Amino acid sequence: MSVWKNLGEQTVYANQWFKINLADVELPDGRHLDHYLMRLRPVALTAAVNADDEVLLLWRHRFITDSWGWELPAGVVDDGETIEQAAARELLEETGWRIGPLHPLLTVEPSNGLTDARHHVFWAEGAEYVGHPQDDFESERREWVPLARVPEMVEKGEIRSANAVAALLLLHKRRCR
Known part of the structure; x- marks a missing residue:
């Protein structure tokens, strides 16, 4: 070996x-x-999926790559916080939607030749809108997007973030048959 x-x-x-x-x-x-x-530090993400098989996404600009794209709400896990707590907190702060129980979806290592970063992705069935997002500066807009559109959006480069691509394609495979 x-x-x-x-x-x-x-x-x-x-x-x-x-x-x-x-x-x-x-x-x-x-x-x-x-x-x-x-x-x-670990990163936590959440894919909230509603009864119409739509997922809540953020449209945002990334200055490092100077690119726009759809992403899942995400952020680092704070000290004293579980990964699940961070996933729920980030979704609420970035979207204004509160989710119910989280279910593990996958963990990805986006660049394991250079970093030990682990991105833990969860999904939740539905969400409740509780108000304008606290961290509205993180995205231009927030929308419920049909999971059925995900493969096309990935092909067009509308979803570029590796963690979102992996998670959304897996959710699409599981829910859009």
């Missing part, structure tokens, strides 16, 4: 969001290399 071994790491930069570390890595053939990596 070809296994890369992490023999130790040194933090070269850290802030409240992430750490950049330099790892001493031993390759399967015994050679060593320096490998930079990013350590991140």
Whole structure:
């Protein structure tokens, strides 16, 4: 079995969001290399699906890639908070909708060659509108979008975020037969 071994790491930069570390890595053939990596807090996302098989999405701009797209409400898990609590909190803060019980959907590692980031995606049946979103600055608009449209939206590049693509295609497969 070809296994890369992490023999130790040194933090070269850290802030409240992430750490950049330099790892001493031993390759399967015994050679060593320096490998930079990013350590991140877990991320929680929620796909709220209503009785009409529509999912609540955010239309937002990402300045890093200078791109617009539909995304699921998401955010980092705060200290002292469970992943499920973070998923419900982020959906409420970003959309103004409160959800009921959460169900695990999947966990993805969006860039596991560079970071230990894990994105935990949940889904919930329905939601109740409780008011204007607290974090309305996070998106241009919030809409219920038919799951049946998801594959086309992915193909057109309207859904670009890897965690949303994976989650929404899985939900589409499960619910749109």
